[in-house]
Amino acid sequence: MSFGLARGRQLDITGIGIESADLPDFDREPIIDPRAWFGDRGSLPLEIEIGSGKGTFLVQQAPHQPQVNFLGIEWAGEFFRYAADRVRRNAITNVRLLRADAVEFIRFRCPDAICTVIHLYFPDPWPKKRHHKRRCVQDQSLRDFHRILGNGGEVRIVTDHDEYWQWIEEHAGRAADSFTREPFERGGPSDEIVGTNFERKYRREGRPFHAMILRKR
Numbered sequence: 001m002s003f004g005l006a007r008g009r010q011l012d013i014t015g016i017g018i019e020s021a022d023l024p025d026f027d028r029e030p031i032i033d034p035r036a037w038f039g040d041r042g043s044l045p046l047e048i049e050i051g052s053g054k055g056t057f058l059v060q061q062a063p064h065q066p067q068v069n070f071l072g073i074e075w076a077g078e079f080f081r082y083a084a085d086r087v088r089r090n091a092i093t094n095v096r097l098l099r100a101d102a103v104e105f106i107r108f109r110c111p112d113a114i115c116t117v118i119h120l121y122f123p124d125p126w127p128k129k130r131h132h133k134r135r136c137v138q139d140q141s142l143r144d145f146h147r148i149l150g151n152g153g154e155v156r157i158v159t160d161h162d163e164y165w166q167w168i169e170e171h172a173g174r175a176a177d178s179f180t181r182e183p184f185e186r187g188g189p190s191d192e193i194v195g196t197n198f199e200r201k202y203r204r205e206g207r208p209f210h211a212m213i214l215r216k217r
């Protein structure tokens with residue numbers, strides 16, 4: 001029996017969802033190339049979404065870019081399973097979901113220059129000062145993002161949280177030797193920027209967003 005998001009349905013993540021517990025032991029095989037999870041399609045460009053939640057961005061974006069592979073990394077088991085099942089139900093072949101801490105996976109397990117875009121949409125703001133170290137944007141994580149991006153690759157960031165935005169701007173400023181900062185103005189259907197669940201929810205509430213692209217120098 002499944003509860004919560006599954007609403008009594010058994011979620012099936014076969015062929016789509018990868019649990020970090022099933023990855024090779026770090027001691028035996030520290031570096032893992034997620035492009036291998038796409039089988040014959042593994043040589044196509046890879047984009048990574050950090051904190052993919054219910055998978056709304058992936059499910060709407062991936063079918064528009066069939067020549068790109070998308071990896072969503074989500075640490076909450078319920079969201080991970082829901083998103084992977086949703087990808088399978090929609091018969092989307094260019095998406096995989098990994099259940100893991102994305103920041104750690106990128107830092108410790110990803111090879112250099114494996115992706116073209118890192119999507120970071122409405123990351124948890126962790127507003128309490130003692131929790132700031134849990135934020136996905138840190139000096140170290142920006143160095144790691146830079147390492148796994150190919151030439152000209154980009155990090156796309158959107159948040160509604162003013163104080164986190166200030167934090168991101170400060171970190172981007174310190175990383176100016178590694179990234180150029182560009183505006184992120186993409187408009188999707190109904191003027192959505194990226195169309196994630198949180199964007200739709202906050203848009204209904206009339207909250208303004210902040211967005212930037214950090215392009216690898």
Ligand SMILES: C[S@@+](CC[C@H](N)C(=O)[O-])C[C@H]1O[C@@H](n2cnc3c(N)ncnc32)[C@H](O)[C@@H]1O
Pocket residue numbers: 050051052053054056073074075076079100101102103104121122123124136196197198199
């Ligand atoms: C506020 S939600 C936004 C979800 C989605 N991006 C959206 O815009 O609808 C943040 C998501 O990121 C996930 N998350 C936060 N930190 C993470 C990390 N280090 N690794 C993987 N997932 C993370 C949370 O579990 C949550 O699902």
